[in-house]
Amino acid sequence: MRARSRSTEEAMPLSRRAFVKALGIGSAGVFAARRDAWAEVAAQATSAPPPRPLLLHNNENPLGPGQAALDALRSALGAGEPAGRYVFSRVGELHQAIAERFATRPENVVTGCGSTQILRAAVQMFTSPTRPLVAGDLTYEECAGYAELIGTPVRAVPLDRALKLDLPAMADAAKGAGVVFLNNPNNPTATLHGADAVGGFIDRVLTASPDTTILIDEAYHDYVTDPSHQTQVKTALRNPRVIVARTFSKAHGMAGMRVGYALGHPDTIRRLESWEGSNALNVAGLVVAIASIRDQARLDAERDRNTQARQFTIDWFARAGFPATDSQTNFLFVNIKRPAREFRDACRAQGVVVARDFPPFEKSHVRISIGTLDEMKQAVDVFGKVLGVKAKAA
């Protein structure tokens, strides 16, 4: 459904595309007049901003939210008045929609300003100066960053040789910890642990350290294609010591709209909710999230689109002699055999933005987000020049 090339996307801003689509529907005079009100908006919204570089540094979905979700937003906000209202009731609607998606109840759901707010709440509620955080080294840094702010010690567990989270070592470190953070698939290494490994890890931690909360961040779940993968949502719903966090920022294409959620046992969810409540949620994000969580077809299409672009890029690097990890996400972690910084600066000069340094791998690896297939075709041309790969060889 999203086969349009990037160039078409850029030629016609989303708002305009939505509007054009709307024109094809309905014919009564009054409807036409109503559309004219939006026509005025759309017409004024066409001063296209200058072209920007290819953004392959923040693991965003290059297509943004689905069209249906944006239509829902435009409809819900009308000429703007609801944007002036506090969101109160819509938070409940989103919790209901998420609960329906997972065949559970709203008491099992908490939402936040991105999953980041929920990760922070978990660290806040379940760690302390005497109950450390356990996290991989390297993994998504939100939890460790917040732990440092509030004075919670962090036990950083190095990755294994395959650049995967070292589950046995993390389970050992979890004894007496407040929270163990499991990012699966793991950002920035893109690696996954299958359901058996994760299940075994959970059992081991719960047995050895029954007061430790296991916080599983499945931000990239919707991009996984490895059949050994399974979400841990079911475990989280029945076990107060397990939380699964998800985000609308990745496959749902809503990085700009700031909505994340977590699923868990009602007792755990209540504690997360009690810390900051829903005051940071915005109405636009809520409306789009409600529509997006109900649009599984769009998610499936997005996974397929990403898988294709991902495979193309992995293959290109493999042929060029630069191995990437087995990515189960919308980014690659590639061994470019040189400092990321040199590579990044050179790519930036040619209009492609790749990610920052990720120590301790900054001398050898770079993280590259997956854009559209067209974008990746452009990007590998640049990568080839920067890495000195002959076109034929690649």
Next chain:
Amino acid sequence: MLLSRRSFLDAVGLREAGPLSPAVVAARGREAAVAAGAPALGATDLPGDPAEIRISSNENPLGPGPAAMRAFVRAFEDAGRYPTNARPSMAELRHTVARRLSVRPENVALGAGSWELLRTAVRLYTSSSRHLVTASPSFEQPETMAEQIGSPVRRVPVDTDGRLDIDRMAQAARWAGLVFFCNPNNPTGGVHGARAVADFVTRVRRESPETAILIDEAYHDYVTDADYATALPLALEHPNVFITRTLSKAYGMAGLRVGYAVGQARTIEAFNRWAITFNQNSLSVAAAVASLEDPEHIAKERARNAEVRRFTATLFQDLGYRVLPSDTNFVLVEIGRPARDFREACAKHRVLVGRDFPPFGQTHTRVSLGTLDEMKRAGSVFAEVLGKRQK
């Protein structure tokens, strides 16, 4: 002018004589849904019952201005980009705030509404041994946070006009971690002039130099009192003095969650360190930047609100009830009976007024200001529910 509300309603053929009718205002969501050819919405997706008058949360009944909504729609394109990558970006919003206030970006911290900034301030400056000073009643977020982290709270009653009791707050500030000074004060509505605020800050700085002072100016844009001025110069002059503002009130963006704090760079740096990661959303950033570049719209909104405020104060006074002086978009009215009884009676007529505000819950009600037309309709409900006050 683009989609001014008027042209929008002209276009949809629903404009009625006189001010916007709430029915039309509330129904706009449905109109737009039809216009967009979007799937039919469930009843709960709509802004509310068209006949309902929501004057309970100090919201701007008209929402963001037209320039803001135009920018908001344009930003749909960047909904998939983090607010650091969106155009305009979070950084540009910070710069815009700074430019409008003639300060530097380092003096500005953004929040997901000022709510987030108030909480951060309480975390940064209070502890189990450094108490929070606030007024009673005042906006509760700071004391809620203090209770969550175990910081003691000293509540200083407002004066008989519902204004912050400056003298007693200054006394309570000795050895305090933080003073929360909400000016104008929510839920009472009263404001202190520039001189009084400056004297307060000077006194606290002298008598308790380690105490931070947060001057919350959420209702700044609604103030009409000629003696009032922003405390911004004080925030720039003194370390650990800062102001907070929100775009939830006059800017009509309560649903979009944009607020900011301003102070010395070193004070502000801590707010940014503690901020929720990506606490802005890309669409709100665009709307906020456009709003801040359109001060004329805010001036109009202030005038509109002032007219409604006069009308509403008069209507309660005509019924014999005292209205506390207000420089905001709400009034606190001494109804001489429990707020809850009044609220429930009004709700039966689909007029939603404010919740209880202890210690005034048994005697006062807070009524937010809707459109003039809404207040006319609400006024007849108030008259019916309250009756003329018996002398």
